[in-house]
Amino acid sequence: MDFLEGYIICPNKAKMDILEKLNQDNNFFNYSFMTLEDLKRRLTFKVKQNAVLKLSDHYNIKPEIADAYINALLMLNGSYDSKKGLFLKEIYDFLLNSNLIETDIIFINSIKNHNFTFVGYDDSLELKYVISLLTDAKVDVIYPFATLNLLHLSCHYFPIIEDEVAYVFRQIIKLIQKGINLNDIKICNLDSDYNFVIKKYLEAYKIPLELPQNKEIESTNIYHDFINHIKDGKKYQEIVELLKSNDNTILNKLIEVINAYKLYDNDPKDDLKYWPYLAKKISFDSSKYDNTIELIGMDELDFNKNKYVFLLNFNLDACKVIKDERFILDEEAQALGLDTTKSINEWTKAKLCASLNQNPNITITYSSMHSFKANNPSPLIDELNIEKIKHNDYEVGYNKVIDDLYMAKKLDDYIKYNEKNEILFKYYYDGLGYNSYDNKYKGLNKEVFHNKIRKPFTLSYTDIHNYFQCPFKYYCQKILRIDTFTPTLDAMLGSFAHAILEDFENENDSFDFEVSSKLRFEDEKNKALEERLYEFSAKDIFYFNKMKEHIKLVIEEIKAHKNHTSLNNTLCEKKMDVSLYDGNLIFKGFIDKLWYSSDKSYVAIIDYKTGKDKESLDNLIYGENLQLPVYIYLLKNDSEFKHANLVGFYLQKINIVLPKKGDGSLEEQIQKNLRLEGYTHPDYVDYIDDNRGEYLKNYKENKDTSVSKSSKIFNDKDVEDLFELVSKKVDETYNGIMNANFDITAKRIDGVNISCEYCPFVDCCYKTDKDIVELKGKKWKEEDENANE
Ligand code: SF4
Incomplete structure (x- = not known):
């Protein structure tokens, strides 16, 4: 040495x-x-x-x-x-x-x-x-500096990432056939674009390679339980005891953090604000095995000059450039005797050139298309005079699975775009298995499933709706939890508006609009920052200000309506849980607003909406439009209101109104838009609107005071029927889930697919037309000839 x-x-x-x-x-x-x-x-x-x-x-x-x-x-x-x-x-x-x-x-x-x-x-x-x-x-x-030998370097160019990876694996197979040990083969510079393709080739060639673990502790159940125990006021020691199990890998990581940051004597509730940061500090080491190909980074090329290195992805980012965005900027760095980003970038480039030139067994590759994004080659290719070798041909015969997939892809291109491919015509054979994938849901082991689900099991209106739209959609969302829901600006504005209206109803005379809107805005801003590290943009703030001004008008309208209702009491965000199946099922829900008389004998349900929802009761038997009936079900199960007479059930649209030409002033349109939309009991209409229709969009009386035909009304028997219908839908959903029935069955009602349009799982269910059930639309109270569908 x-x-x-x-x-x-x-x-x-x-x-x-x-x-x-x-x-x-x-x-x-x-x-x-x-x-x-x-x-x-x-x-x-x-x-x-x-x-x-x-x-x-x-x-x-x-x-x-x-x-x-x-x-x-x-x-x-x-x-x-x-x-x-x-x-x-x-x-x-x-x-x-x-x-x-x-x-x-x-x-x-x-x-x-x-x-x-x-x-x-x-x-x-x-x-x-x-x-x-x-x-x-x-x-x-x-300090020994290495001397630089100049090698003849070449870079292999491919049109797409798949061809690049296919080439690399063919070269690896050739090395293995020559007797090169897997430990002496390295793959360098992979980014996440490559994960899918690389996994496919590893599986097909049965080559061992450890891809980096993408494990984030925040998405684990144990971390959620840990945070919930903190919220419940438990001490760290108690929590550790409660979370101990056969596999304590994650728990041990949490204990390491508690010790490293000396948190053990703290009140865990005081540390809640730190945990999102601390959780990000936790990492999991990838397992290292002998006789596997190792993934290395560009900074490791220097230490692998005697190995067979496949340097993929030789694009613009191959030589990392640091921007002058550090806490200490370049001009300050100079004064403080620190290295500037410019000099760091120069060394990085010089070091990469030296590393490339020290390894006679390096294979450099590059592809111009990655999934849906174009890629540009590294400027070092020209700067260092690296020879470009372009590849366009696929080589058949290294691996049958890969060849079959290639053939199927070319067959796709031929069928869809009439693109002809020489290899396809030369090697295509019957029995390729083209288009034979069966996407059917194959069922679960019920015992394992029952052991895994939380008890008591909970269901909400949204769960029932999703389950009826497509059981597989519910399965992905609530059982597999693979939904990556990110609140949109609309959802944040909706939550902001709901919160101000809740303050208005709860605080009565002490309500201060400016204070409430400021606090609620801060809540939304902090929530976005803490939960998603998302900072509001100027555009977001602009729309929040617009919504604030709009809600001011909404409040004025609600105040005006209050002068015409005798339901003078309000409950907001009323939580109503129903325990069913001997406590094994909790059906839970919140009602935005109840207006009720002082003796609680008359009540109206109001649900604020910022979206495009309709007050329709069509297609209830298919699980559609169940929200208002679900509220009736919850109300009739509630000890306080179960005997109250239902005056009406309504949606109130509180979204920002854009004035239409010829439809009156903005104020007039807002007034019109804010009328309650929904169903009224004609015997009790005076309770909700003593002007009998001024504040109700779907209630009108004729000159002789009879109710107009276009009105949406109901009677006591309808309330009972809606209660029964929801009860049946809750049973059907619960039993379907307990039987692990998660078939891919979307619904098309009167020719319109109501299940798949915004479904985030469209990429994993591989639905075909045979997975869609055709249904005939059903108006409310129409005869139930296909009620069991
Ligand atoms: S896309 Fe359609 S069929 Fe597929 S899971 Fe979603 S709702 Fe079901």
Whole structure:
């Protein structure tokens, strides 16, 4: 080995390379390994891990920002000579006084008689700073720079990512056939675009390769239970005991964080604000196996110069460029004696060129189309005079599965676009299995399924609606939980409007519109930031302001209506749970608003809507339009209101109204739009509107005070029928789910597919026309000839 005994300062990957060589040489040397950052920390100072939470508390900032300040502080090479430098010095002093800074005097005193060899680092100011610290401590330093050999390099060009990967795997097979050990083959520079294709080829060729784990602790059940226990007021120790199971991998990670950040004596509720940040700090190591191909990054090329490296994806991003966006900007970096992003980018490029030129067994590839996005080749191809080898042909005969898939794809192109392909015509054979995939839901083991579901089981109106639209849709959403729901601006505006109206109804005379709208806006903004790290844009704020102005008008209208109703009491967001099947099922729901008389003998249901919903009761037997009937069902199960007379059930549209030419002023249109839409009991109409129709869109009287035919009305028997119908739908849904019936069956009513239009699972169900059930539309109260469909 070329290095003098003593400390070798190198990146971790270089350490593995050096150790492997030592093993091969069968020699023993007295080396201690350390990274440049570790050495810098031991020669200067370290910041304790829990400092980030203390700093976050002290400055009342998010932990992510405190983390950024600490990272910037650790960058500094002993100089604080700028405005930001002074601020970082203030942070340093705060941490020092809080006993959160550690220094290692013993180390500094113990290194005097040792050699320090630096390997694999750029000639940066940071390196110079660390070397100067060693020189001050009178230590010998050696820094071997590698000499550069120029090789003849070539890059293989492919039209699409699939061809690129196919080529790489064919070369790997050739290496394996030549007897090359899998441990000596590396795949470099993969990004997520490649995951799907690479997995397909690994499976087809049965080649072992560990793809990185995409595990995020926040999406695990154990993390959700952990947070719920905190919310329930439990202590960390109690929570750990409650969560112990046969597999404690995730729990152990949580315990590590509690210990590292010294949280054990805290009230867990006080730490709730930190957990989104702490959870992101948790990582899972990928398992390492012998005799597998290893994935490496561009920065590891240097340590793999004796291996067979396949460098894929040699595009614009192959040579990473750092932008001048760090906490310490380039102009300040210079003053502080730090490396600028410009110099870091130059070394990165020089290092990549050197790495490419040191490996005679490197295969560089590039493809111009990745899924749906175009790709551009790395400018280094021209700069370094790398030869371009273009490939257009597919080579048949390496793997049958891959060949069949290729053939099927070409057959698709032929059938759909009449694109002819030579290989397809030459090699196509009967029995390819084209178009033979069976997408049918194949059922679940009921026992396993029942053991997995939470008890008591809960259902809501939306669950029933989704289940009736398509059981497979419900399965994906609520059992597999593969829906990645992201609230839209419309949904956020709807939640904002609902919250202000709730304040208005609950706070009565003490309601202050400005205070409520400000608070509710902040709630939405914080929710978006905390749950999705989403910051409101200028466009979002513009629409929130528009909605605020609109809701002011809505409140004025509701106030005017209140002068014409004798239902003078209000309940908002009333939670109504119904326990069924001996407590095994909880049917749950919230009603936006109930208006009721003081003695609770008359009640009206009002549901605010910001979308395009209609007050229709058509197609109830197919599970459509069940929302208002579900509210009746909940009300009739509620101890307070079960005997009340139902005056009406309505939607109230509170969305922003765009004026139409010729339809009156904006105010008039808003007034019209805000009338309650829905069904009224004609005997009780005076309770909700003493002007008998002024505030009700679907209620009109003729001159002789009889109810007009176009009115939407109901009687007591209808209430009973709707109750029974919902009860039946709840039973059907629950029994269907308990029987694990999640067939792919979408509905088409009168020629309109009501299930699939916005379904997020269209890419995984592979529905065909045979999965769609044709139904005939059913008006409310029409004869039930196909009620069992
Ligand atoms: S796309 Fe249609 S058939 Fe497929 S899961 Fe969704 S609703 Fe069901």
